[in-house]
Amino acid sequence: MLAFIKRHEGLWLFTRSPAVMIAAIVAIAILIGAVFAPWIASVNPYDLASFSLMDGLLPPVWEEFGTEKFLLGTDDQGRDMISSILYGARLSLIIGVSAMIIATTLGVGLGLAAGYFGGRFDALIMRIADIQLALPAILTALLIDGIARGILPPEMQQDLRVVVLTLAIALSLWVNFARTARASTFVQMNKEYVQAAVMQGQHPLRIMFVHILPNILGPLLVIMTVDLASAILLEATLSFLGIGLPADSPSLGTLIRIGMQFLLSGEWWILWIPTLFLIALVVSINVLGDFLRDVFNPRLR
Amino acid sequence: MLRVENLTVKFPSRFGDVTAVEDVSMSIDAGEIHGLVGESGAGKSTVGAAIIGLLQSPGYVSDGTIMLGETDLRSLDRFEAHALRGKRISMIFQDPQTSLNPLMRIEDQLVETILAHEDMSTAAAKTRAVDLLEEMGIEDAAARMQSYPHQFSGGMRQRVVIALALCTNPELIIADEPTTALDVAVQSQVLGLIRRLADVRKVGFMLITHDIGVIAQIADTVTVMRHGKRIESGPTAQVLGHPEAPYTKQLMAAVPPLDHKIDRFKVPEDDSMAAPGKSKGDRAEAWLLGGERQVPIGLTLDNIDVTFPGVRTTIWRKPEPFTALSGISFDVRSGSVMGIVGESGSGKSTLAKTLTGLIKPAGGTMTLGGLVLPGGKARSRHHPSRQLIQMVFQDPFSSLNSRHKIGAILSEPLWLYGLVKDKGERRELCADMLGLVGMAPEAINKYPHQFSGGQRQRIAVARALLARPKILICDEPTSALDVSIQAQLLNLLKDLQSAFGLTVIFISHNLSVVRQMSDDVVVLRNGRIQEQGPSERVYQEPEADYTKRLLELTPTMPSTWIQ
Numbered sequence: 001m002l003a004f005i006k007r008h009e010g011l012w013l014f015t016r017s018p019a020v021m022i023a024a025i026v027a028i029a030i031l032i033g034a035v036f037a038p039w040i041a042s043v044n045p046y047d048l049a050s051f052s053l054m055d056g057l058l059p060p061v062w063e064e065f066g067t068e069k070f071l072l073g074t075d076d077q078g079r080d081m082i083s084s085i086l087y088g089a090r091l092s093l094i095i096g097v098s099a100m101i102i103a104t105t106l107g108v109g110l111g112l113a114a115g116y117f118g119g120r121f122d123a124l125i126m127r128i129a130d131i132q133l134a135l136p137a138i139l140t141a142l143l144i145d146g147i148a149r150g151i152l153p154p155e156m157q158q159d160l161r162v163v164v165l166t167l168a169i170a171l172s173l174w175v176n177f178a179r180t181a182r183a184s185t186f187v188q189m190n191k192e193y194v195q196a197a198v199m200q201g202q203h204p205l206r207i208m209f210v211h212i213l214p215n216i217l218g219p220l221l222v223i224m225t226v227d228l229a230s231a232i233l234l235e236a237t238l239s240f241l242g243i244g245l246p247a248d249s250p251s252l253g254t255l256i257r258i259g260m261q262f263l264l265s266g267e268w269w270i271l272w273i274p275t276l277f278l279i280a281l282v283v284s285i286n287v288l289g290d291f292l293r294d295v296f297n298p299r300l301r
Numbered sequence: 302m303l304r305v306e307n308l309t310v311k312f313p314s315r316f317g318d319v320t321a322v323e324d325v326s327m328s329i330d331a332g333e334i335h336g337l338v339g340e341s342g343a344g345k346s347t348v349g350a351a352i353i354g355l356l357q358s359p360g361y362v363s364d365g366t367i368m369l370g371e372t373d374l375r376s377l378d379r380f381e382a383h384a385l386r387g388k389r390i391s392m393i394f395q396d397p398q399t400s401l402n403p404l405m406r407i408e409d410q411l412v413e414t415i416l417a418h419e420d421m422s423t424a425a426a427k428t429r430a431v432d433l434l435e436e437m438g439i440e441d442a443a444a445r446m447q448s449y450p451h452q453f454s455g456g457m458r459q460r461v462v463i464a465l466a467l468c469t470n471p472e473l474i475i476a477d478e479p480t481t482a483l484d485v486a487v488q489s490q491v492l493g494l495i496r497r498l499a500d501v502r503k504v505g506f507m508l509i510t511h512d513i514g515v516i517a518q519i520a521d522t523v524t525v526m527r528h529g530k531r532i533e534s535g536p537t538a539q540v541l542g543h544p545e546a547p548y549t550k551q552l553m554a555a556v557p558p559l560d561h562k563i564d565r566f567k568v569p570e571d572d573s574m575a576a577p578g579k580s581k582g583d584r585a586e587a588w589l590l591g592g593e594r595q596v597p598i599g600l601t602l603d604n605i606d607v608t609f610p611g612v613r614t615t616i617w618r619k620p621e622p623f624t625a626l627s628g629i630s631f632d633v634r635s636g637s638v639m640g641i642v643g644e645s646g647s648g649k650s651t652l653a654k655t656l657t658g659l660i661k662p663a664g665g666t667m668t669l670g671g672l673v674l675p676g677g678k679a680r681s682r683h684h685p686s687r688q689l690i691q692m693v694f695q696d697p698f699s700s701l702n703s704r705h706k707i708g709a710i711l712s713e714p715l716w717l718y719g720l721v722k723d724k725g726e727r728r729e730l731c732a733d734m735l736g737l738v739g740m741a742p743e744a745i746n747k748y749p750h751q752f753s754g755g756q757r758q759r760i761a762v763a764r765a766l767l768a769r770p771k772i773l774i775c776d777e778p779t780s781a782l783d784v785s786i787q788a789q790l791l792n793l794l795k796d797l798q799s800a801f802g803l804t805v806i807f808i809s810h811n812l813s814v815v816r817q818m819s820d821d822v823v824v825l826r827n828g829r830i831q832e833q834g835p836s837e838r839v840y841q842e843p844e845a846d847y848t849k850r851l852l853e854l855t856p857t858m859p860s861t862w863i864q
Contacts, residue, residue: 012315192700199657200717200768201687214704 010295023287030281034090041083042069046249051078060269073269075258081269084255085277091251092278095166096232102170103231104224107177112208114178115185122182129175137172137234144168145243158246165244169231176223184216191215218296225289229282236278252278302505303329303352303473308365310344310351310529321347321360322529329473329522332503334495336520336537338513338552340783344529345509349475352507353390354382369473388418391466395478397458401450407434407461408446411468418469433464437494456487463494467504474498477509484644485812489854492519511783513556514813517541517858525549542862555788557813559857562837565795566788566817582737588730589766589801598670598689598771599804600633600656605665607651607828625651626828629665633772633821638798638805640819640836642812644851648828649808650695653776656806657692658684669772688718691765695777697757701749707760708745711735714768734763738793755786759793766797773798774806779814791817812855816840824848 014020033040043050055078059065063073072081114122132140148164149157157164188194189212197207232252238244239253240260250258252274259271310322322344329335337345350356352367354374367374369389377385394400402410411430412423419426434442437460450458459479466474476495480488496519498504508520516523516537523541524534525548533546544550554567606627611620626648633639643649654660656667661677668674674686691714694700701710711731715721721730732742738759749757758778765773775794779787791814798805807818815822815836822836824845832845843849 192694192696193702195654195659196692196694196700196764197713199659199687199690199692200714201682201684202713202717203682211702211705215702 013295014291017291019287020291023284023291026280026284027288030089030277030284031093033086034093037083037086037090041080041086043080043083045079045084045087051080053078059267060273063269072273073267075270076262076267081273084250085252085274088250088252088255088274089277089281091162091245091249092232092235092253092281095162095169095235095251096228099166099169099173099231099235100224100228102166103173103227104177104220106170107174108181108213108220110174111178111181112185112212115182115189116204116208116212125178126182129178132172132175135172137169137230138237140172141165141168141234141238142243144171145238161245165235165238168238169234172234173227173231176227177220180219180223181216184219185212188212188215222289222293222296225285225292229285229289232278232285233282252281302331302370303327303507304366304368305348305352306366306368308348308351308367309363310347310356310360311363312360318363320529322351324365325524325526325529325531326365327524327531327534329505329507331472331505332499333522334499334506334508334520336516336523337507337509337526338511338516338523339526339532340511340552340785342528343526345526346477347529348526349392349477349507349509352473353386353392353475355386355392384418387414387471388469389471390473390475391469391471393459393462393466393474393476393479396482397450397455397462398482400462401458401465403450406447406449407453411446411461411465414465415468430464430468433468434461437461437464438490439464454487455483456490459483459487459491460494463491463498467498467502470502471504473505473507475507475509478511479508480515481510481512484810485851485854486644488515489856492856495519512856513541513552513784514856514858517862518856525552538862541858551785553862555785556858557788557791557811557817558860559813559816559840559852559855560860562816565792568785568788568792582733582735585730585734585737585766586800588733589769598672599635600772600806601668602632602656603630603666603668605629605652605655605667606663607648607655607660608663624828626655626662629828629830631821631823631830631833633804633806635771635804636802637820638807638818640815640822641806641808641825642810642815642822643825644810646827647825649810649825650776651828652825653692653774653806653808656774657690658686688714688768689771690774691768691770691772692774692776693758693761693765693778696781697754697761698781700761701757701764703749705748706745707735707747707749708732710749710760711745711764711767714764718768720767720769731763731767734767735760737766738763738797739789753786755782755790758782758790762790762793762797766801770803772804772806774808776808777810778807780809780811787814794818812840812851813857824851 038044045051055074058067058074060071060073074080075084110125114125145164145168148160152160194207194211197211235244235251236253236256239251240257242257245251245254255274256271256278259274262270305328306326308322308325309320311318311320325348327335337348339345347356347360351362352374356362362375372385374382408427408430411433412426415421415426415429416423430446431442434446439445439457439460450461453461479495480491483491492515495506495508499506508516510516520537522535523537525532525540525546527548533540533544533549540549541553544553551568607625608622609625611623613620629652631639641649641652651660655662655676658674658677658680661679666673667676669686669689672685674680675684680686708728708731711734712727715727715730721727728745732745735742735744740756740759744752744760749760752760779790782790794805795818797803807815809815819836821834822839823833824831824839824847826847831847832839832843839848840852843852
């Protein structure tokens with residue numbers, strides 16, 4: 001076992017940094033909780049019949065009036081906080097991960113092509129990226145949300161909420177991927193293996209995706225982790241502002257928005273528990289992202 | 302003056318301590334130039350770093366004594382060692398680009414160093430700096446001192462670095478590959494300067510280099526190292542001229558001579574990879590010979606010009622184009638080896654890129670047999686020359702895609718040109734081709750990083766051959782390799798060339814290597830042909846002044862030294 005770890009640089013660094021190990025444990029625990037939420041959670045927060053108003057505003061178990069049935073207390077509707085958070089994290093992660101995948105595909109495709117062909121095509125893509133960067137991510141997301149509300153019939157809006165939100169987030173994040181992919185592609189273009197492929201007369205698509213892409217995956221993987229955290233935060237922000245997910249299918253951001261109403265009335269857990277949970281999730285993803293950057297960039301070691 | 306005894310340097314790693322230098326002893330007197338030669342990984346630079354106390358962390362000296370005069374260098378603490386560095390020992394690095402601070406004027410760098418070690422006024426330090434630069438052969442030093450490093454040429458910059466090393470009158474200077482980044486003419490000036498400093502100022506030099514020609518030319522004594530151990534040491538003429546250790550003999554046999562052409566290098570073949578009893582590439586050989594036997598074809602270049610867009614200095618005027626190649630015309634006879642030689646910036650690589658269609662020439666025509674070669678992007682992906690012209694690149698570490706297995710890299714030309722349709726057959730042929738270039742067929746399941754530079758270059762040769770080319774372009778194929786590996790690869794290229802009647806264009810800055818390889822030769826300088834002709838004629842009776850000067854200035858060793 002030890003010999004195996006020593007042979008793999010990344011694993012070896014991993015075992016030597018406690019912060020990264022803790023972050024990995026937290027992230028994996030949250031991931032498992034979110035994936036298996038329907039089996040772990042005691043109630044389904046989307047099912048109105050499964051909870052009762054009578055249980056409303058119960059504090060966590062260690063406070064006075066807390067009960068063991070609701071370890072972290074309940075909100076004003078009587079929903080179990082643990083269940084809400086698990087389901088909320090599930091939604092947040094689904095939106096975050098899909099947004100990140102869409103942004104990666106779009107950004108890497110455009111960035112690779114810009115780096116490979118250069119010239120006018122490159123200039124065009126990069127100017128679009130510049131314009132995109134001039135708008136804050138949240139404005140882009142608001143804009144797309146607004147357009148979707150304008151063109152979609154009202155009855156579909158509710159069903160497509162998650163899709164619109166995901167697209168809005170994805171479109172505000174692709175620039176990072178495009179810029180990194182383009183810069184890394186420029187570096188690879190000067191390498192002789194790419195010149196060899198060009199010289200042999202291989203198809204540009206093959207050179208881009210079979211030859212160059214595997215060699216620029218390192219930095220892209222780092223951005224993917226960091227941007228996953230951004231996507232989750234962006235979703236939480238939009239939901240917090242009330243333009244994300246509605247209260248009957250709460251994500252973490254929606255939970256925090258609901259909790260805000262109780263901030264000054266003594267029921268602190270409704271706000272603080274989902275907030276701390278969100279912070280733990282985002283921080284651990286970012287720590288893992290930084291770790292990956294160190295693994296892929298030997299000069300920072 | 303310097304005495305090193307039983308020096309051992311270790312580097313802790315996660316696999317336990319690695320011994321980089323083991324039990325090395327040597328001594329250098331005042332005014333002596335002591336050469337330290339060896340191939341990469343021999344530990345020569347580590348010896349230098351250990352003496353000056355700049356071992357890369359976490360390396361440490363685990364055993365031995367280092368005495369400079371009466372001072373025991375190992376007993377010094379951090380501050381004493383710091384005070385001694387620069388004062389009594391100085392260092393000259395390989396790359397003058399990076400060893401000077403680009404944001405500081407030369408004057409400030411020199412004065413800073415002098416003041417750090419000596420108690421004198423700034424004015425006196427400036428005077429000393431001017432004197433030093435003049436001694437180094439920099440004219441008008443007082444004015445030139447106001448310049449920044451980038452305003453000096455490579456050779457001038459190295460002189461500044463030497464001035465910087467000398468400015469506190471050190472007893473010992475450690476020069477780590479001081480001329481490797483320089484062209485021949487500049488190299489000979491810098492070496493002359495080092496010799497003069499040793500003779501006149503009685504400075505001791507430790508000259509670390511892989512270039513045996515350089516050692517032969519100026520070193521008084523020499524130590525040969527390998528794998529961190531001392532192999533042989535003594536006066537240069539004795540060690541290199543009449544080597545006793547088998548390793549030194551091998552090393553000397555691998556050095557390409559400049560003054561005559563030899564058939565093959567007498568070096569042992571690298572058998573470490575080729576498993577006994579395995580295929581020696583018979584199938585691949587038959588396949589290569591089997592193809593449609595076309596009429597042999599040569600390559601003709603007629604008046605090729607290449608220009609690059611220049612740097613725009615004002616927004617009003619169009620930038621002047623920069624001429625990289627001008628009026629290049631030559632014929633490469635079918636089945637012959639054309640050597641192309643020139644210093645850096647002469648346009649050698651541009652020529653290779655133009656031939657392969659990576660760069661579009663501004664004028665002139667290229668013809669391959671009867672086929673006109675369009676330049677740059679005008680050459681379509683399906684043009685027959687894509688297959689007929691193949692190339693072996695300079696850098697074995699970047700010419701193979703590090704994320705692909707060797708099998709995938711080698712079979713690419715086979716399916717791309719539709720040479721072998723069946724997947725299993727492609728695999729077998731690739732494995733066998735590896736046997737032909739002297740490697741084990743099992744290599745197809747490995748990744749490039751599992752091989753050394755020389756082995757990767759063999760793989761690159763195999764990839765080029767698998768396209769069944771008529772023309773093979775080798776752009777500095779051995780300049781990243783050690784001399785013994787270079788000899789093996791050159792032997793391999795010679796064998797393949799004669800076995801398959803390949804037409805080879807061999808590009809190198811190394812005159813000796815080109816002489817060993819080529820039938821005809823073209824001498825390039827600043828994008829123009831200085832001289833061309835049969836290579837033995839050019840080397841024996843050079844006509845152009847430039848060729849004469851190049852041949853004269855290239856460091857060589859007495860021909861009697863080579864067995």
